[in-house]
Amino acid sequence: MADTSKNVLVMAGAGLSTHSGIPDFRSPGTGLYDNLQQYNLPYPEAIFDLGFFVRDPRPFLSLAKELYPGKKYRPNLGHYLARLINEKGKLLRMYTQNIDGLERLAGLPPEKLVEAHGGFSSASCISCFKEHDPDETREAIFRGEVIRCTNGKCKGLVKPDIVFFGEALPDRFFLYQDDVLWADLLIVIGTSLEVYPFAAIADEVPRDVPRLLLNRDVVGSFGMRKHDTIVTCDIIEGVTRLAKELGWHEELMELYAKHEPCM
Ligand code: OAD
Ligand code: ZN
Numbered sequence: 001m002a003d004t005s006k007n008v009l010v011m012a013g014a015g016l017s018t019h020s021g022i023p024d025f026r027s028p029g030t031g032l033y034d035n036l037q038q039y040n041l042p043y044p045e046a047i048f049d050l051g052f053f054v055r056d057p058r059p060f061l062s063l064a065k066e067l068y069p070g071k072k073y074r075p076n077l078g079h080y081l082a083r084l085i086n087e088k089g090k091l092l093r094m095y096t097q098n099i100d101g102l103e104r105l106a107g108l109p110p111e112k113l114v115e116a117h118g119g120f121s122s123a124s125c126i127s128c129f130k131e132h133d134p135d136e137t138r139e140a141i142f143r144g145e146v147i148r149c150t151n152g153k154c155k156g157l158v159k160p161d162i163v164f165f166g167e168a169l170p171d172r173f174f175l176y177q178d179d180v181l182w183a184d185l186l187i188v189i190g191t192s193l194e195v196y197p198f199a200a201i202a203d204e205v206p207r208d209v210p211r212l213l214l215n216r217d218v219v220g221s222f223g224m225r226k227h228d229t230i231v232t233c234d235i236i237e238g239v240t241r242l243a244k245e246l247g248w249h250e251e252l253m254e255l256y257a258k259h260e261p262c263m
Pocket of ligand 1: 014015016117163189191194214235
């Protein structure tokens, strides 16, 4: 199907990055939410909760320090598949929930990418919303400092523009609402489709558009439509199978082997 498609919409979540060494959120045992004991959080999602951040910014800031793009994690074959779909002129858009920036590092052009839960490339104050220098923010986080707003007497907390629970998604998420109407194939990779409004995209594509799921578990409404294809396997295995079926495997391996992160 992807060989004839011209407008492929890709949706991705944390499962896409597990082979890069970043744990996902909800996998029992290995997911981030099962491994936050060191932070004494009242409940796991508190690490992305604005109210909790105000009381104690340190858990989020130490997680952020760990996840900063370009530091230690590298894109994997799954990220390069998205790039290859784009290089074939078939990528309409990639929507990712991931904040690790690995799509960019793999060379996906920013105009093709919607980082729905934000990222580290900008930073702002949570009180007055003044933008702060992302490089200074990064350096402060690396030094383990809590950053305060310098706008007048504000002194609000500054954080990278990662979307917390209860916060609005970036404007860019709403910029391409027509994408679902243009898509002629939807590929969903490595997400539990539990977090809205992101997850809704999978249901907003018209019913006659084929949907392909590459994920360990069946998620969302997959299986309820005639044109759904579900591949429940490890993501790298699924990506490899897809690339082989498309006759793109060699090219994909070449792209990956070059492995020159785009900063
Ligand atoms: P989840 O952890 O909820 O889901 C990851 C999915 O990927 C699960 O269905 C896993 O089974 C699957 N998975 C993980 N590793 C895999 C592998 N190697 N092969 C195949 N499947 C694999 O992550 P998301 O759906 O991305 O929000 O979570 C959505 C949002 O919840 C995140 O963006 C984050 C979190 O709270 C914010 O940061 C605001
Ligand atoms: Zn401020």
